[in-house]
Amino acid sequence: MxxxxxxxxxxxxxxxxxxxxxxxxxxxxxxxxxxxxxxxxxxxxxxxxxxxxxxxxxxxxxxxxxxxxxxxxxxxxxxxxGGYLLIDMPTGRNASAEDIQVLQQTLNDAVGLLLQFHAGKGQEADTLAALQQGLEGLAWHHRNIERHLQPELELNP
Missing domain, CATH: 1.10.260 (434 Repressor (Amino-terminal Domain))
Incomplete structure (x- = not known):
């Protein structure tokens, strides 16, 4: 499994x-x-x-x-x-290479599903979910760069 x-x-x-x-x-x-x-x-x-x-x-x-x-x-x-994206609050920390690779893979998957959908071979729900995840990832990185100059301390115990 x-x-x-x-x-x-x-x-x-x-x-x-x-x-x-x-x-x-x-x-x-x-x-x-x-x-x-x-x-x-x-x-x-x-x-x-x-x-x-x-x-x-x-x-x-x-x-x-x-x-x-x-x-x-x-x-x-x-x-x-309601038509909104939910984005985890970024802290302004430097993104690792793994973070960028995850974003790249997410966007690649979303574009692949979008191409399949428009070719009549993809599922609407899967395509929408992948696009939403890609948008959320991009928005997180966008906000993280904005916050980079004023990073916050992570208060996780």
Whole structure:
């Protein structure tokens, strides 16, 4: 079984986003739905199962859910469905050669899928996801260069 590339996944609906968060929490942090619900402070884990199944969760609990799961797919989907890009806040640090290679590969994949789509051979959802990821990568580097003159300290413990 191959491992998922979590950074490249783009949710196609809010339900899909909630499921991806749950799957990420299970794979990366070994958290079951019961443990996620407990850490969110929910009295009943069946409520969380219901929210994931029907793709409807109170908006005030989305951030708590994502914080427990360790990834922000629901927020990404909400931004994308409103026509916005969600970009991690850059700190103004120097980009490594690996960072630039990842960006180059992302853009190469996006252009390849775009060519396939216009040739009638590509899938719309895959093409849109790749283009969004490429735009987010470019926007991150754009903001990182702007912030380069005023770098911030990383406060991760």
């Amino acid at each position: 191959s491992r998922r590339n979590w950074k490249r996944l783009q949710p196609s609906s809010l339900r899909h986003a909630l499921e991806l968060c749950k799957d990420y929490a299970k794979e990366k942090h070994n958290l079951s739905v019961e443990r996620i619900a407990e850490r969110m402070g929910l009295a009943d884990h069946w409520t969380l199962y219901k929210w994931i199944q029907n793709g409807r969760m109170p908006i005030c609990l989305v951030r708590a859910y994502e914080a427990v799961c360790g990834i922000n797919y629901a927020t990404r989907w909400l931004a994308a469905s």
